[in-house]
Amino acid sequence: MTVRVLILYYSKHGSVARLADKIAIGVQQAGAEVMVRSVAPLDPSEQPRHQVLDIQDLPHCDALIVGSPVRFGVMAAPLKAFWDQTSEAWIRGSLIGKAAGVFTSSGSMHGGNESTLLGMMLPMLHHGMLLCGLPYSEPELNNTNQGGTPYGPSHVSGLSGDKAFSRDEQQLCLALGQRIARVTQQLKTGAQR
Numbered sequence: 001m002t003v004r005v006l007i008l009y010y011s012k013h014g015s016v017a018r019l020a021d022k023i024a025i026g027v028q029q030a031g032a033e034v035m036v037r038s039v040a041p042l043d044p045s046e047q048p049r050h051q052v053l054d055i056q057d058l059p060h061c062d063a064l065i066v067g068s069p070v071r072f073g074v075m076a077a078p079l080k081a082f083w084d085q086t087s088e089a090w091i092r093g094s095l096i097g098k099a100a101g102v103f104t105s106s107g108s109m110h111g112g113n114e115s116t117l118l119g120m121m122l123p124m125l126h127h128g129m130l131l132c133g134l135p136y137s138e139p140e141l142n143n144t145n146q147g148g149t150p151y152g153p154s155h156v157s158g159l160s161g162d163k164a165f166s167r168d169e170q171q172l173c174l175a176l177g178q179r180i181a182r183v184t185q186q187l188k189t190g191a192q193r
Contacts, residue, residue: 003033004062005064005181005184007036008066010068010082012069015155016104020103021036023174026152028177039052039081059095065101070105075116097187099127099130100124100129100180101131101133103153104152104155133152146163165167181189
């Protein structure tokens with residue numbers, strides 16, 4: 001059974017976009033269809049790497065994975081602005097019961113990755129989504145000395161944004177994509193019985 005996973009993100013300097021691409025590979029490895037989209041930037045001079053999501057397309061996903069850079073310990077304003085426009089989907093219950101996950105990137109190890117991941121979960125909970133993190137059966141959670149949390153993949157990009165993804169960070173991205181795809185397949189199969 002084919003399911004569609006939407007990966008939606010905001011990225012100013014590219015790290016979050018690269019995380020989105022890696023998570024997309026994990027989704028595909030698990031046999032699901034993936035659609036990677038950006039939210040609209042607040043600065044019109046910014047050029048997103050992926051097409052900006054039409055908010056009317058949001059309800060048509062079977063699962064949603066959302067990413068943002070850390071901004072003072074919370075999600076970036078463009079992603080928050082996107083959520084503020086989802087009242088119609090909330091009223092209709094369009095996202096209720098769908099699998100969801102989050103990912104982020106910060107400049108430093110203690111730059112607010114975990115608080116940002118947790119904060120990004122709040123709108124999803126209000127929409128009635130089913131949150132999926134990363135279980136400690138993923139060995140990279142114990143091995144990582146850069147990014148990676150049980151709440152979702154993360155990357156520590158360095159203050160100039162030039163730090164490469166570690167093997168552990170990459171593997172955790174793949175693992176989240178695979179997990180969300182498989183959970184979504186199970187949810188859809190169960191709903192058809």
